[in-house]
Amino acid sequence: MNGQLVTQDDEAAKRRRRRNSIALGLVLGFLVLLFYVLTIVKMGPGIISQRDL
Helix, strand or coil, rough: HHHHHHHHHHHHHHHHHHHHHHHHHHHHHHHHHHHHHHHHHHHHHHHHHCCCC
């Protein structure tokens, strides 16, 4: 019976770690996107028209 409780605790800990990892990944992804957008905005719209393709 004690082994089963440890297994349930391990599963609960895995779920918590996974949920925390997903949340951390989403926050980091949002920050990367935010910095990217802010950088583009600070460069201004002229950067697109000056670029030779």
